[in-house]
Amino acid sequence: MEHSVQEPVRIGFVGARFAANFHWDGLRRVYGVPVEIVGVTSQTADTRDAFAREKGIRAFDSFEELCAAVDVVDLCTPPSTHERLGIQALRAGKHVLIEKPFTGYFGAHVDGFDGSSFPKQQMLEEATSSCARLLDAARASGKRVCYAENWVYAPTIQKEREMLAKSGGQILWMLGEQSHSGSHSPYYGSWKFSGGGSLVGKGCHPLSAALYLKRAEGESRNGVPIRPATVSARTHDITRLPSYRDEGFLRAGYDDIEDYAQIHIKFSDGTVADIFSSELVLGGVHNWLEVICNNHRTRCNLNPTNALETFNPKEEILRDVYVTEKIGTKQGWSHPAPDEAWQHGYPQEFQDFMESIYYDREPRSGIELAADTIAAVYAGYLSAERGGAEVEVPLP
Numbered sequence: 001m002e003h004s005v006q007e008p009v010r011i012g013f014v015g016a017r018f019a020a021n022f023h024w025d026g027l028r029r030v031y032g033v034p035v036e037i038v039g040v041t042s043q044t045a046d047t048r049d050a051f052a053r054e055k056g057i058r059a060f061d062s063f064e065e066l067c068a069a070v071d072v073v074d075l076c077t078p079p080s081t082h083e084r085l086g087i088q089a090l091r092a093g094k095h096v097l098i099e100k101p102f103t104g105y106f107g108a109h110v111d112g113f114d115g116s117s118f119p120k121q122q123m124l125e126e127a128t129s130s131c132a133r134l135l136d137a138a139r140a141s142g143k144r145v146c147y148a149e150n151w152v153y154a155p156t157i158q159k160e161r162e163m164l165a166k167s168g169g170q171i172l173w174m175l176g177e178q179s180h181s182g183s184h185s186p187y188y189g190s191w192k193f194s195g196g197g198s199l200v201g202k203g204c205h206p207l208s209a210a211l212y213l214k215r216a217e218g219e220s221r222n223g224v225p226i227r228p229a230t231v232s233a234r235t236h237d238i239t240r241l242p243s244y245r246d247e248g249f250l251r252a253g254y255d256d257i258e259d260y261a262q263i264h265i266k267f268s269d270g271t272v273a274d275i276f277s278s279e280l281v282l283g284g285v286h287n288w289l290e291v292i293c294n295n296h297r298t299r300c301n302l303n304p305t306n307a308l309e310t311f312n313p314k315e316e317i318l319r320d321v322y323v324t325e326k327i328g329t330k331q332g333w334s335h336p337a338p339d340e341a342w343q344h345g346y347p348q349e350f351q352d353f354m355e356s357i358y359y360d361r362e363p364r365s366g367i368e369l370a371a372d373t374i375a376a377v378y379a380g381y382l383s384a385e386r387g388g389a390e391v392e393v394p395l396p
């Protein structure tokens with residue numbers, strides 16, 4: 001689409017805490033597309049007003065008022081709200097940015113809901129229905145749904161995508177992980193807000209990246225994405241074990257979610273991926289994906305990277321320096337991130353989202369990848385309930 005008049009893309013935030021802050025930073029780095037961040041609304045008036053004041057934007061009393069004033073609604077809210085708010089925004093004729101996990105199953109209206117013991121077949125059916133409702137709303141509205149999966153945009157993942165396309169390589173096996181010492185969000189830990197634990201909250205990142213690369217392989221070969229066919233998974237609740245000895249370094253006290261997960265994916269062409277995720281890992285975030293092809297092999301290190309290697313003999317020397325996410329201590333050897341947002345793909349993500357809306361094209365991380373990820377995750381929960389048995393991924 002040609003733009004003779006530089007009408008800005010007007011955006012409004014829903015949610016005003018962690019994700020809203022890095023979305024703000026990412027959107028402020030967008031170039032070549034005029035972007036106006038209009039305002040924010042949130043469930044908690046205090047954080048909403050503080051965010052609005054700090055950023056110099058308007059605080060809206062309600063979602064509806066915010067919607068009416070923008071072209072794009074940016075959902076920085078807990079996963080349990082994504083479907084309802086996303087569909088509401090699409091029906092109001094707005095584009096929508098949806099954070100990971102795209103949607104899921106949260107046990108709304110179930111008395112005494114406990115995510116650990118709730119039947120996973122029903123969860124899988126409900127989660128894929130939730131995706132289908134979002135897909136239908138998106139198609140009916142003709143608006144864009146941008147799936148805020150930053151791993152797709154991480155420079156290491158995009159470089160591998162380029163190597164894959166230009167070398168004509170075939171991915172045989174991927175192996176990856178996202179782990180750290182536990183989420184900061186007070187909503188995380190209750191299935192009714194987060195839709196699960198490590199698998200959906202952290203595993204979704206390397207899983208989406210793996211699904212993205214396999215899609216890209218198929219698309220560059222013959223225009224047809226290669227998609228997940230079956231999964232086998234295990235989940236465990238390590239910090240809830242009676243035998244767990246809490247030394248205070250890991251977040252613990254989760255209500256009904258797992259803190260360790262592994263999922264094995266078999267794609268429609270028979271090739272495979274193995275993804276690990278946990279809340280058990282000290283020493284900063286551990287985010288990486290190894291891609292083993294028939295003609296090359298790549299290790300995508302998102303965090304840590306060794307661009308910088310610093311030895312610090314005393315904690316307080318680096319007191320005022322941000323080192324890397326969830327590092328815990330700054331003493332000794334560390335890998336301070338020169339630009340952590342960039343290595344995680346955040347600015348590139350918002351650049352693509354704004355261009356996709358401005359120029360009316362699909363984002364690299366779109367609704368189909370989002371829905372495939374959720375189908376694979378909840379098929380994984382069903383597999384884990386069955387002790388790791390292979391389960392078909394019901395593709396939307």
Ligand SMILES: NC(=O)c1ccc[n+]([C@@H]2O[C@H](COP(=O)([O-])OP(=O)(O)OC[C@H]3O[C@@H](n4cnc5c(N)ncnc54)[C@H](O)[C@@H]3O)[C@@H](O)[C@H]2O)c1
Pocket residue numbers: 014015016017018019020041042043044047075076077078079081099100101148149150185186187
């Ligand atoms: N891509 C990433 O790296 C990344 C990192 C962290 C979080 N996230 C995702 O971002 C989303 C938000 O997580 P967070 O860490 O910012 O959570 P948070 O708890 O820090 O903030 C949630 C915000 O949403 C608001 N909120 C809650 N329910 C609401 C409702 N019904 N209507 C309006 N506002 C509501 C809260 O008041 C709060 O401002 C989640 O989906 C999470 O998985 C993504």
